Amino acid sequence: xxxxxxxxxxxxxxxxxxxxxxxxxxxxxxxxxxxxxxxxxxxxxxxxxxxxxxxxxxxxxxxxxxxxxxxxxxxxxxxxxxxxxxxxxxxxxxxxxxxxxxxxxxxxxxxxxxxxxxxxxxxxxxxxxxxxxxxxxxxxxxxxxxxxxxxxxxxxxxxxxxxxxxxxxxxxxxxxxxxxxxxxxxxxxxxxxxxxxxxxxxxxxxxxxxxxxxxxxxxxxxxxxxxxxxxxxxxxxxxxxxxxxxxxxxxxxxxxxxxxxxxxxxxxxxxxxxxxxxxxxxxxxxxxxxxxxxxxxxxxx
Ligand SMILES: NC(=O)c1ccc[n+]([C@@H]2O[C@H](COP(=O)([O-])OP(=O)(O)OC[C@H]3O[C@@H](n4cnc5c(N)ncnc54)[C@H](OP(=O)(O)O)[C@@H]3O)[C@@H](O)[C@H]2O)c1
Numbered sequence: 115x116x117x118x119x120x121x122x123x124x125x126x127x128x129x130x131x132x133x134x135x136x137x138x139x140x141x142x143x144x145x146x147x148x149x150x151x152x153x154x155x156x157x158x159x160x161x162x163x164x165x166x167x168x169x170x171x172x173x174x175x176x177x178x179x180x181x182x183x184x185x186x187x188x189x190x191x192x193x194x195x196x197x198x199x200x201x202x203x204x205x206x207x208x209x210x211x212x213x214x215x216x217x218x219x220x221x222x223x224x225x226x227x228x229x230x231x232x233x234x235x236x237x238x239x240x241x242x243x244x245x246x247x248x249x250x251x252x253x254x255x256x257x258x259x260x261x262x263x264x265x266x267x268x269x270x271x272x273x274x275x276x277x278x279x280x281x282x283x284x285x286x287x288x289x290x291x292x293x294x295x296x297x298x299x300x301x302x303x304x305x306x307x308x309x310x311x312x313x314x315x316x317x318x319x320x321x322x323x324x325x326x327x328x329x330x331x332x333x334x335x336x337x338x339x340x341x342x343x344x345x346x347x348x349x350x351x352x353x354x355x356x357x358x359x360x361x362x363x364x365x366x367x368x369x370x371x372x373x374x375x376x377x378x379x380x381x382x383x384x385x386x387x388x389x390x391x392x393x394x395x396x397x398x399x400x401x402x403x404x405x406x407x408x409x410x411x412x413x414x415x
Pocket of ligand 1: 125126127128129130131150151152153154156157185186187188190194212213214215236237238239240241242
């Protein structure tokens with residue numbers, strides 16, 4: 115490792131913190147100085163996984179470093195930043211950043227008085243499995259915003275491990291931007307879970323359901339990422355098939371009423387895509403809209 119490689123302290127060596135630290139360590143992009151978690155045992159597990167860094171469980175034990183990542187849960191970032199600022203360890207010109215999708219660098223405002231630069235870098239990646247991330251991170255898009263001084267150093271740090279950075283036009287839109295990634299990633303899981311529930315109601319066991327849906331889910335994910343939604347849409351709404359939709363609504367009402375509103379609302383949001391595709395005519399789509407609206411209205415408390 116180059117003797118000029120910057121040291122970084124990681125506060126919060128959880129799923130994201132330990133994954134990024136290991137990537138930086140293995141790419142010689144940064145020297146992992148210390149990993150601070152709430153418990154020493156958890157910090158030790160993180161440094162063992164990373165293969166570098168001093169484990170600790172108190173912010174006061176951290177030594178000065180030019181780079182600081184706060185990777186605690188979003189709800190703890192501001193509080194952790196406040197406590198870190200109070201230790202007096204930060205020096206003018208240090209860079210402090212977090213990786214939250216919904217918070218901007220403004221929540222690190224407490225460091226302004228210390229002369230440290232702040233930023234946020236949000237990887238659009240699921241860190242559920244830190245081992246898997248070591249091979250799957252390259253090519254991940256990372257939304258960056260914050261002070262230019264911080265971004266000038268953080269962009270190469272992330273690019274070295276394969277990230278593709280892009281700037282968010284305004285920190286004001288961070289929550290809206292993040293809600294989009296939640297819809298695209300987390301709610302895909304929710305939809306899959308709902309589909310498995312419907313299959314179970316139809317007498318198909320969960321494991322078999324997973325197996326049955328896997329190819330069509332992969333194909334759809336592939337279609338919708340290679341083409342736009344208008345081209346990727348298939349199924350009864352795209353075909354204007356109102357009698358199939360009526361059968362679905364009746365079956366869901368009887369067997370899985372909790373999912374009726376979700377099914378209908380998603381259908382209503384599917385109609386404009388179908389209209390743009392143009393395979394169904396406007397009368398057919400209006401007919402489907404009437405049925406979907408009636409189903410949501412009937413379910414309202
Ligand atoms: N997970 C993802 O897929 C993902 C994706 C993009 C962005 N992010 C962002 O990454 C950040 C971390 O998320 P995560 O999923 O990695 O969380 P996580 O797995 O729950 O890890 C959080 C870590 O923070 C530590 N911690 C909490 N409070 C602390 C404190 N006061 N001082 C020191 N350490 C503290 C915890 O220590 P203990 O282990 O001792 O409890 C834990 O190791 C969040 O801002 C999140 O929005 C996550």
